[in-house]
Amino acid sequence: MIKGVLPMENTIISLEKGAVERWRKGDVWGWTEISDEDVTYFDTGTSKRIDGLEALKREYAKRVGKIRYDVKEFLDPKILVHGDAAVLFYRFFSTYLNPDGSIAGRIPWNCTEVYAKTDGKWKIVHTHWSFIKGEIKRD
Amino acid sequence: MIKGVLPMENTIISLEKGAVERWRKGDVWGWTEISDEDVTYFDTGTSKRIDGLEALKREYAKRVGKIRYDVKEFLDPKILVHGDAAVLFYRFFSTYLNPDGSIAGRIPWNCTEVYAKTDGKWKIVHTHWSFIKGEIKRD
Numbered sequence: 175m176i177k178g179v180l181p182m183e184n185t186i187i188s189l190e191k192g193a194v195e196r197w198r199k200g201d202v203w204g205w206t207e208i209s210d211e212d213v214t215y216f217d218t219g220t221s222k223r224i225d226g227l228e229a230l231k232r233e234y235a236k237r238v239g240k241i242r243y244d245v246k247e248f249l250d251p252k253i254l255v256h257g258d259a260a261v262l263f264y265r266f267f268s269t270y271l272n273p274d275g276s277i278a279g280r281i282p283w284n285c286t287e288v289y290a291k292t293d294g295k296w297k298i299v300h301t302h303w304s305f306i307k308g309e310i311k312r313d
Numbered sequence: 314m315i316k317g318v319l320p321m322e323n324t325i326i327s328l329e330k331g332a333v334e335r336w337r338k339g340d341v342w343g344w345t346e347i348s349d350e351d352v353t354y355f356d357t358g359t360s361k362r363i364d365g366l367e368a369l370k371r372e373y374a375k376r377v378g379k380i381r382y383d384v385k386e387f388l389d390p391k392i393l394v395h396g397d398a399a400v401l402f403y404r405f406f407s408t409y410l411n412p413d414g415s416i417a418g419r420i421p422w423n424c425t426e427v428y429a430k431t432d433g434k435w436k437i438v439h440t441h442w443s444f445i446k447g448e449i450k451r452d
Contacts, residue, residue, distance in 0.1 A: 222404070
């Protein structure tokens with residue numbers, strides 16, 4: 175297990191940040207583009223694990239037009255690299271917005287992403303999103 | 314990324330099941346014994362990531378004598394193996410018991426465990442526990 179900043183890690187963090195940036199603009203497909211065909215996906219909001227890219231696309235299709243939040247910067251990101259596999263994890267706050275753009279509340283999240291390199295490309299093979307304490311902070 | 318059942322995977326699942334079995338009997342130290350010195354740990358019940366085995370031991374020390382639940386079997390366990398790194402994930406229900414032994418409720422969980430082999434031994438290097446939908450089922 176290698177720790178510390180490597181060029182590879184920068185690639186992974188940049189993939190992740192790119193997908194986050196698209197998500198906060200309402201574009202759900204940034205994630206699916208960097209997820210492997212065999213991705214497995216845990217989300218607090220889904221009752222079962224999602225297996226495979228096609229199933230993830232079906233889930234995300236439901237969210238098109240429903241994203242009304244801003245993702246704050248990654249808190250305490252850390253990465254473990256092991257050859258062609260890497261685990262990235264961080265916390266973040268998502269700020270939910272009312273239709274008028276005012277802030278409805280903030281939810282703290284944990285995120286774990288497992289990346290693997292296939293055919294020279296880094297792809298997400300496992301995602302785990304979860305609430306921290308399920309807490310919503312109202313402004 | 315190798316998928317399927319390998320002897321190594323059996324080792325990992327057996328480590329995990331051993332720790333679960335001790336936990337449900339109130340022994341919190343099964344997890345710390347199989348966690349790496351540099352383990353990182355996400356838990357819905359803790360507001361920040363726990364970094365390092367010593368910090369995890371301090372957290373678990375608070376839980377001694379407070380565990381009153383039974384862990385159901387692993388649901389849909391899956392493992393991704395990549396050389397000396399492996400990601401195991403599964404869902405499960407924890408059944409909370411009242412002091413008289415009757416069932417207080419069930420909570421569904423997601424779990425992701427990242428294992429790495431160091432000095433010939435498999436250890437947990439990253440754990441992510443989370444509620445699914447934060448839902449509690451009352452019997």
